[in-house]
Amino acid sequence: MKLSIHSPDELVAAIPHLLGFQPEESIVFLPLQSDLPVARVDIPTTARDRDGVWHSISDAFRRYAQPDSNVAIVLLSADREQAPVIGQDFAARLGTIGISTPILLWADESRWADLDTGDMGLRTDAARETVAAATVRSGRAQPAASRESLAESLVGDREPVAALLPETRAAARENTAKVEGRWSLDRMQRFHRDGNRLSDADAARLLVALESTPTRDRLWLDMNRGNAGSHVALWTDITKRAPDQVRAAPASLLGFANWLSGHGALAWCALDRVPKDKPYALASLVAAAVQSGMHPHEWEASKTLTTGRGAEAFAPTRTVARQAAVRPAHGM
Secondary structure (H helix, E strand, O other), X not given: OOOOOOOHHHHHHHHHHHHOEOOOXXXXXXXXXXXXXXXXXXXXXXXXXXXXXXXXXXXXXHHHOOOOOEEEEEEEOOOOOOHHHHHHHHXXXXXXXXXXXXXXXXXXXXXXXXXXXXXXXXXXXXXXXXXXXXXXXXXXXXXXXXXXXXXXXXXXXXXXXXXXXXXXXXXXXXXXXXXHHHHHHHHXXXXXXXXXXXXXXXXXXXXXXXXXXXXXXXXXXOOOOOOHHHHHHHHHXXXXXXXXXXXXXXXXXXXXXXXXXXXXXXXXXXXXXXXXXXXXHHHHHHHHHHHOOOOOHHHHHHHHHHOOOOHHHOOXXXXXXXXXXXXXXXXX
C-alpha cells in the first residue's frame, strides 16, 4: 500500500495502518518513495540497545538502498526528552549506508514535533480520518488497537477439529499420501474459487494432510502475490481452529501469506501461533524472510529453485533470531 501524505500529522496517523496495529513506545522507520522496508522497534534507550537494533536492521536497509533512498524516522513515546538523541543516532547510522532521513519526528498521543526544525502541532481527527479513508479505499483492514489484540484475533474454537482428528487420521491411513495430497490441493483451489469456510471435517482432513511435507510444500508453492489474500483468508481460519499438535504448518503458511501480502506484523502474529516446543523449518524460514527485510517479489524468482527441493531452497542470505526486537515488513 502506498499513501499520499501531506503533513507530519498525517504521517504519524498513517503508522498504525502500515503496521496493522497501534504501536506504543516505538521507533518506526518509514520509506519515502523507495523500496526499503518498514520497520518498528521498541525504543532502545541505551547505546548498547541501539547497537543491537542497528545490527538487526542494517542488512535489511543496506540490501535495498539506492542512491536516492530516504527514510522518515518517527519516535512514538510519552518521553520527548530522549527522542532527539535516539532519532539523530539512527539518522547518522542510516547516513553511513547512503540513506538520508529528511523527516525526523516525535509524537505522543496528542502532539507531534519536528526534531530538526522545532515545528510542533497537534494530532488531529481530520488527519486520522483522511488516512483511514485512504486505506479503506485500498482495501486494507483497519488497524488493531494493539499488537496483543492482533495476536488474539488468531485464537478460535479448537475443540470441534480436535475431536475429529483421531478418526481423520485413521481415514487418512486408508488412503495413500498421493491421494490426500491431491485432495488437499483440490480443496484449496475450491476455496480460492468460492471463499467458503471449510467444514470441521474438511479442516481436520487438511490439517492431517499438511503433516506430509510434500503436501504442505505443494500448497505453499501455490502462493503468489496475486492470490496471497485468498491464502491469508484460508490459513487464518485454519490456524484459529487448529489444535496445538497440528498448528505449526497452517500458522507457518499464514505467516508466509501475510508476508507476501506486505503485512509484516500479521506475519509475526501467525508465527507466534506455531507451538514453541518443536522447531519447524518453514516457520524459521518465514521469520528470517521478514526479519531480514526480504522483498516479496523475490519469492517469484525463487520458486523455480524451490520446486523439488522443499523449504530449504527459500532461504534469505542472513537468518536472524525470531525473538529480535525489530520486525521489518516490506510491501506496505
